[in-house]
Amino acid sequence: MANGNAASAHVRDPGWTPLGAAAAAVALPLLAWPLAGALLPDAVSVPSGRPVVVGEGGGYEATTRFEPGWTELPAESSEGELLVYRRGRVLLQVRVVRPPQGAPEGAHDLWRGFERITRAWDPSARFGEPSETTGDAGAEGLTGLLEVDGASGTAAVFPSPGGGFAVEFATTADRFASVRDVQAAGRVVDSVAFSEEER
Amino acid sequence: MSPASIRAPRVPRLAAGVLFAAVGVLGALSLAVHLGRTVLAFPGEALLALAALAVVLAAGIAVLRWARPVRPPGGAATAAAVAWGAVAASGCALIANDALIGVWSKAGGTVFGSRWGPALTAPVNEEVLKAAGVVLIAVALPSALRGPVDGLVLGALTGLGFQVVEDAVYAVESVVRDGATAGALSVAQSLVLRVGVTGPGSHWALSAIAGAGVGLLAAARWHPNARRSWAAGLAVAAAMALHGFFDAPVLQGTLAGPAVKTAVVFACAAAVYAVARRSYVRRIRGALAVEGELVDLPRADAVALSRRRGRRDALRRVPLPDRPAAAERQRGMLAAAEQRAAGIRVPGAEDEGGSGRSGAP
Numbered sequence: 001m002a003n004g005n006a007a008s009a010h011v012r013d014p015g016w017t018p019l020g021a022a023a024a025a026v027a028l029p030l031l032a033w034p035l036a037g038a039l040l041p042d043a044v045s046v047p048s049g050r051p052v053v054v055g056e057g058g059g060y061e062a063t064t065r066f067e068p069g070w071t072e073l074p075a076e077s078s079e080g081e082l083l084v085y086r087r088g089r090v091l092l093q094v095r096v097v098r099p100p101q102g103a104p105e106g107a108h109d110l111w112r113g114f115e116r117i118t119r120a121w122d123p124s125a126r127f128g129e130p131s132e133t134t135g136d137a138g139a140e141g142l143t144g145l146l147e148v149d150g151a152s153g154t155a156a157v158f159p160s161p162g163g164g165f166a167v168e169f170a171t172t173a174d175r176f177a178s179v180r181d182v183q184a185a186g187r188v189v190d191s192v193a194f195s196e197e198e199r
Numbered sequence: 200m201s202p203a204s205i206r207a208p209r210v211p212r213l214a215a216g217v218l219f220a221a222v223g224v225l226g227a228l229s230l231a232v233h234l235g236r237t238v239l240a241f242p243g244e245a246l247l248a249l250a251a252l253a254v255v256l257a258a259g260i261a262v263l264r265w266a267r268p269v270r271p272p273g274g275a276a277t278a279a280a281v282a283w284g285a286v287a288a289s290g291c292a293l294i295a296n297d298a299l300i301g302v303w304s305k306a307g308g309t310v311f312g313s314r315w316g317p318a319l320t321a322p323v324n325e326e327v328l329k330a331a332g333v334v335l336i337a338v339a340l341p342s343a344l345r346g347p348v349d350g351l352v353l354g355a356l357t358g359l360g361f362q363v364v365e366d367a368v369y370a371v372e373s374v375v376r377d378g379a380t381a382g383a384l385s386v387a388q389s390l391v392l393r394v395g396v397t398g399p400g401s402h403w404a405l406s407a408i409a410g411a412g413v414g415l416l417a418a419a420r421w422h423p424n425a426r427r428s429w430a431a432g433l434a435v436a437a438a439m440a441l442h443g444f445f446d447a448p449v450l451q452g453t454l455a456g457p458a459v460k461t462a463v464v465f466a467c468a469a470a471v472y473a474v475a476r477r478s479y480v481r482r483i484r485g486a487l488a489v490e491g492e493l494v495d496l497p498r499a500d501a502v503a504l505s506r507r508r509g510r511r512d513a514l515r516r517v518p519l520p521d522r523p524a525a526a527e528r529q530r531g532m533l534a535a536a537e538q539r540a541a542g543i544r545v546p547g548a549e550d551e552g553g554s555g556r557s558g559a560p
Contacts, residue, residue, distance in 0.1 A: 018334045022338070075312075079309055123239060188508055
């Protein structure tokens with residue numbers, strides 16, 4: 001009798017219900033969210049003519065300015081870490097990095113770190129020799145060539161004058177990109193400005 | 200293989216095993232695609248994180264196995280739980296989280312997606328994916344998961360596996376966030392925060408709560424009454440809500456905030472553990488008393504076998520040459536008591552002599 005009860009209990013619950021539930025629990029997030037994302041627009045227009053805050057820290061705020069025609073890719077971006085923009089066939093990544101206390105944060109150290117970071121996304125990435133540059137608003141940093149398979153561009157690093165963070169730009173364009181778009185990306189990089197935050 | 204698992208239908212068990220393996224392969228591929236390049240770009244930092252986290256994983260497994268009352272979970276179930284969390288759930292979560300955070304960012308903008316995306320994404324995806332593994336283990340290895348205590352411990356092990364891989368991902372990503380100028384320092388700081396500060400109330404605790412809910416359903420052979428269904432649903436919902444609280448952009452800015460969140464999650468998991476443990480120990484003691492009667496073992500001696508120390512003391516009273524056989528009888532009696540406590544009768548229990556339990560120390 002006892003064995004019969006146990007056996008009937010197991011016959012009554014062959015396990016298909018929990019198995020189906022587990023399969024659905026795995027399949028749903030893997031299928032539904034990408035589908036929902038595909039239904040939404042990938043890019044949103046970037047307001048032009050006024051400064052866009054890209055990072056802040058140590059009493060300073062970093063901004064850049066965009067001309068008309070730029071779009072931001074929100075799904076690729078993360079506030080205060082990485083902002084990704086596109087204009088035509090030009091891709092502009094604006095990265096904010098925050099070296100921890102005690103870590104080197106000179107422009108040349110950041111340049112070498114930026115090359116490693118870029119290789120984490122594209123192992124073919126190679127940075128050229130950097131040269132000193134000054135932005136339109138006086139921000140001082142380094143810039144140089146950036147080569148990746150199938151595209152080329154420029155990289156730039158601007159440490160905050162207050163220390164604690166830096167803004168890094170990576171611009172890549174394939175060979176079909178228009179000169180105007182490439183030049184527009186250069187002007188975004190040159191527009192970087194650090195200003196003391198209002199308290 | 201226990202009698203319970205022998206009686207369980209083979210096809211669903213096999214199907215659960217196949218699904219487990221398939222999702223595991225998908226998770227492994229996802230981890231390789233998402234992390235491969237970063238690991239290659241920062242091999243030293245990745246190795247440092249993996250070495251430190253291997254120690255954390257080993258210690259965590261030992262503690263969680265010890266936390267199961269009466270006896271630790273089986274090796275196969277332990278390995279399956281940790282592997283599901285570390286590979287299948289974490290790999291699939293990378294895909295699902297990227298997609299859902301992308302939805303929030305596209306719908307609400309980059310600022311909203313960055314601030315609220317994790318709190319609106321991780322509880323939904325990660326708790327469900329981790330709990331799915333506990334369900335699959337319950338179907339594939341029914342004798343390993345018979346009630347809330349089993350679900351809690353296997354859920355905690357699943358969460359631990361997930362947590363360790365997530366910690367490794369965050370450690371390597373911290374190198375990027377910090378500018379990659381002092382990778383080892385970035386990894387060390389990330390690990391101190393995620394293991395030392397938030398670790399005690401992270402995925403292992405959340406999945407323990409959800410796993411207890413799965414255990415409630417498994418105990419009812421997946422045909423729960425309304426009360427049990429609500430309790431199981433509440434456990435999973437509580438895990439998701441706590442996860443949302445943990446990831447929400449509140450109590451941020453200082454170490455105190457994450458510490459408070461960690462304490463809240465830990466306290467909730469500890470409360471669920473205390474309730475599940477008390478109920479389980481009460482039932483197992485009753486079952487041991489019955490099993491003891493069947494072999495003329497005094498009630499106090501039989502009930503003492505529910506504790507590891509009680510079993511050790513009982514064995515010490517047995518002459519050394521007889522201890523292996525006595526230990527074997529202890530295991531048989533415990534297995535029978537656990538089945539009885541789970542509502543599964545042992546073949547031959549009524550007429551005795553068929554379960555190898557005679558003369559238990």
